[in-house]
Amino acid sequence: MFGKAPKPLTCGFGLQIGAGEVYPELNFTLPTMLLDETSWPSVVSHYEEIGEMIRRAAKRLHLPGLMVEFELLPPMTERAEWGAEITAVLHRHLKQAHEEIGLPCALRVTPTDIRDITRPPELRSGKAWEEMCRSFDQCAEAGADVLSIESVGGKEVNDEAMMYGDIEGVVFALGVLAPRDMEFLWNEIVALCAARNVVPGADSACGFANTAMQLSSQGMLPEVFAAVIRAASAVRSLVAYECGAVGPSKDCAYEGPILKSITGSPIAMEGKSASCAHFSPVGNVAAAMCDLWSNESVQNIRLLSGSAPEAYLELLAYDCRLFNKARESGTERTYQKLLVDSDVHESPQALVLSPESTFRIASAITKESSHYRRTVAAAREAISVIRDATMQHELRLRAREAQWLDKLGRSFDALPEKEEGLMKAMIERYGHLFSPESYGL
Amino acid sequence: MFGKAPKPLTCGFGLQIGAGEVYPELNFTLPTMLLDETSWPSVVSHYEEIGEMIRRAAKRLHLPGLMVEFELLPPMTERAEWGAEITAVLHRHLKQAHEEIGLPCALRVTPTDIRDITRPPELRSGKAWEEMCRSFDQCAEAGADVLSIESVGGKEVNDEAMMYGDIEGVVFALGVLAPRDMEFLWNEIVALCAARNVVPGADSACGFANTAMQLSSQGMLPEVFAAVIRAASAVRSLVAYECGAVGPSKDCAYEGPILKSITGSPIAMEGKSASCAHFSPVGNVAAAMCDLWSNESVQNIRLLSGSAPEAYLELLAYDCRLFNKARESGTERTYQKLLVDSDVHESPQALVLSPESTFRIASAITKESSHYRRTVAAAREAISVIRDATMQHELRLRAREAQWLDKLGRSFDALPEKEEGLMKAMIERYGHLFSPESYGL
């Protein structure tokens, strides 16, 4: 259920997440401009302006609580001081909001995964890796309450495999490569967070599943394929928790509900509220289990009412009032059902995000132990979730989508029992795209 | 209830409004640019781009229906051909959407009330008046399905009276001057619509009540004052219906629910969905009775997902799915209650828009016959609505707001029985601002 997580957590200035209330998570980014020494002062002024706006709007909207996310842009990660400077600015404004109007709030900071600046990406060492670690450390020191990342291990193979509809390749990327990188990466992040006494938030399969979602919205891939990749991608995101991450998960990690039902940790989600960042077929259903409700990101540009971030914050605030009023009045089940039923009959991508579906997929995952088998199990369960819905006439698939669903079913059934059965072929097929050392292979 | 109006209407390409479903009403405007001969081609290309976007998005979002509003900018009204040209462009795209994907849709066109270009405004004759009439006529000819306006008669006095907190002046403007202009103006518009076989939509008290709302949000006026003006302004908007308007009312006419319960005509409303156009304390409650759900207006600029109008259309579409799913599943009362209860305890402006409050205000209005007495009655009822809520501890007013509520109560009780009792004093006080002839005085 939205707002309630078995393992709620408190962070920042007394912000309780998953303890009953749903709070907005506000995201924002720079307008069209170059980011370099020359423009740096104006970059800072943008974040100062946003900080002031947040204090003003929090008061105007009577916000009961607020999470703010600062997503670093690549140069802010490469140059740790830059990311830290902005982190400090936002931290200062949140502190002030807390002191002045008692706003419970926290700051999530998300450094950029810059390791794929080289191809094949060098994931465990090298300049990018070291810069990234420094960025995490200095942002933590500068006032981050939660640290997250949208990591890319395995993406270099998944991108290619998806485009060619190569299921073996997708599973190899999501079930073999990605989890290996997640394990390495998150052990580092969790240790760093412990040292800095910061909350290790979670990761996002954005580079895998949201890319697929965008591809399908462009008519490049069938929706059923995107839906299956969504489910399968939860396994690699889950690894962060196995390493000690406690959430809240990243807003763009639509796999959140699956993670929530497995780990009990609170999740951030985005749907129609992120129409500024990207379109999606899951605008309402994405909210069904959220603990934080986010807009993903919007440029700090002027609309007719005020700045675009303020306009989206108002939206989030009113949406959150509905979640919380529903809980308060005991009608949360009815409201959740509305959120779910209004989308699940329109798209298989919405269907696999329903509480029911995500619970099924979660159980399928926990039944298995290896990342590889879990990935396959999640995908297979997603397929049968869609199959069942079509049989019960709760979802109508276009002919070609239906054919692809069968094709996917066959391909996933044809996969070997163990990842070993895939290794050789995959290294032959995709060896030119990734470096084994980066995955401890 | 949202989506259902006692007097539903069908317009444009088979769009049924108030017959059960709530549809998005999309609004948009130009980005920062000059509007003249030189820039005209690029002006047209903006509306072409929006038209194409609408066809694409309607398909992507599986829209069950759509109202599009084109709000003319002043030069497009002064030069009737310009407004007509854009009207034709949008009409063409809607026609195509209807033919290609069977989208039920209609086009609302709102010429600018340019009569206040002279001060005191010349309302019943002169260059501006004639241009405005030509604009209405040519837009109707060019493909408008519904005609609306945000008329300004009485505003010249109301602006001043509001700022000085002069209740007599406000009542004179809203209850004496405004209705007179409405009567003159709407008899003309209704006749014109009949001749062109176009739906005479309704008017908006934007220039009165939304100005007050903005003033209060800037800390210039107490919220209770803005709330009372909202209620009182419904009377002048009602006059349009007395002259033959049938709705749907204008999105920015938050007095809509009052009009709906009196006339039974469908209404357009905006709330959080219009956070791009202006902020408000009525984000959710505004939706409680809507038949069309609008974003008021947003510049055609690029966001990260696509254009801002497309981003807001996606939002409207998902909100509408909730309305319609609630109705379909018989849980509309629960959902409506959520929309209402999540706002009414936060602000008196939200309180007076609840179905209960608007019904009370509507009855108070219908009990009286003269526009003047109706205006006073509406205001008094709004005051007691707020009083009752504070007594039942359902609304907490800040000390100063409470004092103002009493002050307002006294002032409205002290008003003369008939408008005649006000005339002399008002003409002395505000005679320099308005011309009697414009009101047939």
Next chain:
Amino acid sequence: MNELHELAQLLEQGQRQRVAALTQELLGKGVGPQTILNEGLIAGMAVVGEKMRGGEMYLPEVLQAASAMHASLGILKPHLLRAGAKPLGRILMGTVKGDMHDIGKNLVGIMLQGAGFEIVDLGLNVPPQKFIEAINAHSPSIVGMSAMLTTTMLNMKTTIDAIAAAGLRSNVKVIVGGAPVSQKFADEIGADGYARDAVLAVDKVKQLLDTAAWSMPTERLTD
């Protein structure tokens, strides 16, 4: 001295007549005009400002207090002039060509008046030429332009350019505002200042011409 404190309170209550009377009385008793201004009017309007910011006072009350202050100032004026204090600057206000949204502009004017400035209001739909003529006629220290439409805001630039072309740019400071306007836009078109609302507009003006003597302490009024 508690008569001055009384003056401040009467001012705050907007008691125009009594404020005027007490001002006369104090002058009669030989209290210096500067003292009356600083410890009476300025002190009183300072409280008004704080209360407005805190939502304890609204525009109508502020306007009443301001009118009381002006009543008193009218009496003090000659004495202050003799005492060598100089009046605040004159400000030109107008909504630019093509735009009929004027209440925001009016409000800014009223608040500036309340702050003791002299306002010349050119009304709405004001073409550049009219601004230029008014500058020549009234030689204001500040020109304030309002625009509420994305399609009229660039007329602010047109006007600034025209003022420059007329060789008057250095004579005036230009401030701009309105719903679609932002600090960034103000910088782009070469304005000297921008403010989000009327209260901040007063700050901005005070800041642009660091004003003396007769000013209400709008730093306080708006902090």
Next chain:
Amino acid sequence: MNELHELAQLLEQGQRQRVAALTQELLGKGVGPQTILNEGLIAGMAVVGEKMRGGEMYLPEVLQAASAMHASLGILKPHLLRAGAKPLGRILMGTVKGDMHDIGKNLVGIMLQGAGFEIVDLGLNVPPQKFIEAINAHSPSIVGMSAMLTTTMLNMKTTIDAIAAAGLRSNVKVIVGGAPVSQKFADEIGADGYARDAVLAVDKVKQLLDTAAWSMPTERLTD
């Protein structure tokens, strides 16, 4: 002639081997290469295009069909050359400096390849200098740049300016794209074209160099 129709169908099904074989067979029978191209390959890919637009075919299938077409083209090439047909232009693709979003760029490249163009992919995070060197090295007719960040999109302008400064601007047409990019922006930075997605990108390229002989009829492919 129903063998050509068969070729078209095999192509649509992405049957690389059988398409190659049948191509040989037809040539053996003395069918002209131009005829095979137009009535076999082009006809087939036209259907593919329509099906993709209609959501009846997806990228993986299109890529299969494209690879089958390339198998056949490889065989026809010498014959076509003798017949005087000329190959399509060469296209340089890259994600600009500071940006690591590359799947969009890759996709555009793949679709263009499918359309019979030769692609030189410079990868991601590509500085202006590298674009210039590549232009000198490969003399492409088109340069395509991708940017997904508001903070990298201006590097497209930087690159276009650098190309101009290097005196190469007139040698190439520049097309741009990416999430934050719009036609308006493309015009502002002086690009020759913009496209919202990979399919439209192919249209745009065809339009910029009104291509001949070997082209698939992407007008059809994408209408």
